[in-house]
Amino acid sequence: MATATARRSRARAEETADADNRARASDSGVTKRAKTTAVTATTGGMDDDGADDVDRAPASNSAYVGVRDADVGELSQRYTQRAEEASGALGNRAEHLSAEERDRLTSEVMRYVLFASHRDQGAPIQRTKISDAMSAIGGAGGRARAGSYIVALAQKKFLEIFGYEMVECSRAQSKNKKPAKTLEQANTAPAKCFALRSVLPAQMRRKFVDDPKSAPARGFTLVVAALIQISSGCIREDALFEQLKVLGINDDVRETHAELGSVDALLQSLVKRRVFLRERTSHDDPSLGYSYELAEGAEAMIGYENIDKFVNEIMRSQVAVN
CATH class of the missing domain: 1.10.10.1210 (MAGE homology domain, winged helix WH2 motif)
Incomplete structure (x- = not known):
């Protein structure tokens, strides 16, 4: 402790001694x-x-x-609630998804997101690509709102099993992009995408x-x-x-x-x-x-x-x- 205090004192003295020189640095x-x-x-x-x-x-x-020292309990509660809300929005149609089909689709989404994230070095994955992955195996991609339910389940399981947050974000658009040619293009909302983010504590990372x-x-x-x-x-x-x-x-x-x-x-x-x-x-x-x-x-x-x-x-x- 004394050694650390001495080092800090010397560091402060050195900073004071050359403060005038550093003050001239301005923007640099x-x-x-x-x-x-x-x-x-x-x-x-x-x-x-x-x-x-x-x-x-x-x-x-x-x-x-x-790295964020995220409150995993709060995140788990949030994604559990999101999955329940997605199930409620699906209504009776959620019952038409058997437990086997639901688990198969959720696993497919998680598999696709893991491999796509690794392939693209962590780049966010467009929501449409995830829908395509579900449709490719003849699942919820073609059912109204079922895709959102499966994605919500995947978010919940990513957190529980892998310690990843499958965070939703909007695809950024440049301020310098070309002006929209039509009113429809101008009013188009940014595409949704998802990225994997570790919730491991910083010290463990x-x-x-x-x-x-x-x-x-x-x-x-x-x-x-x-x-x-x-x-x-x-x-x-x-x-x-x-x-x-x-x-x-x-x-x-x-x-x-x-x-x-x-x-x-x-x-x-x-x-x-x-x-x-x-x-x-x-x-x-x-x-x-x-x-x-x-x-x-x-x-x-x-x-x-x-x-x-x-x-x-x-x-x-x-x-x-x-």
Whole structure:
């Protein structure tokens, strides 16, 4: 305890000594702080040897990228109630589904979601694809409202058996998308989709599940998400890379970064996984290049509330420095 206190005292003294230098950093200082905070968030406050570092431990497990310390009991109650409501909406038709057929369809939905999630590296799965999977085996996909009942049962069982939350989200649409050609297109609601999200406690994820080698990529993802968030939800590609240069991601290392590998390939992967959207800044003027926005996968992987907390932490640190 005394050693930890001494380390903290020395750290505070060092921060005071070079505060003037860091105060000159302005915008780049925010990005540099983002790098430090992201590393702490993704490593869970551990040294390279895996030992807990009291000085660098995050304030809460919510800072650990992609992990929420969810109230499993509350989630279980919510999905149980949702399944009961779906059964009630189905009415007498629910009785026409035998227990064997109901279990078979639920298992098929869970199997499809598991394999599709693994194949697409966690990208959210469109609801229509799940309906197609049920229809392919001649089940509830063709019955009015029966599909919603089966999906609700799958959500309940995912939580009970696998420790996954099969969370529903709306497919994100770019602010820069082409204008709708018809009124019908303009009034079309966003498509529903589902993503699997672990409800394991953060400490268990750190110790038993997540590969430490993936920490740099998780930290990079959080930094990019934060930069998008503080840019009113949309950042131009050239502006993004200008900010990333502050982290040492210069043009000459974008393809050969020591920890991230190809940064361009990593960004493409995150776009494919629907964590980010990459669309033309203006469809009328291609010379303006591309912009990045948050997609529905950002909520499933990181959580919008965690992005906000991360940004607030950066800003508080910057205010303290100044």
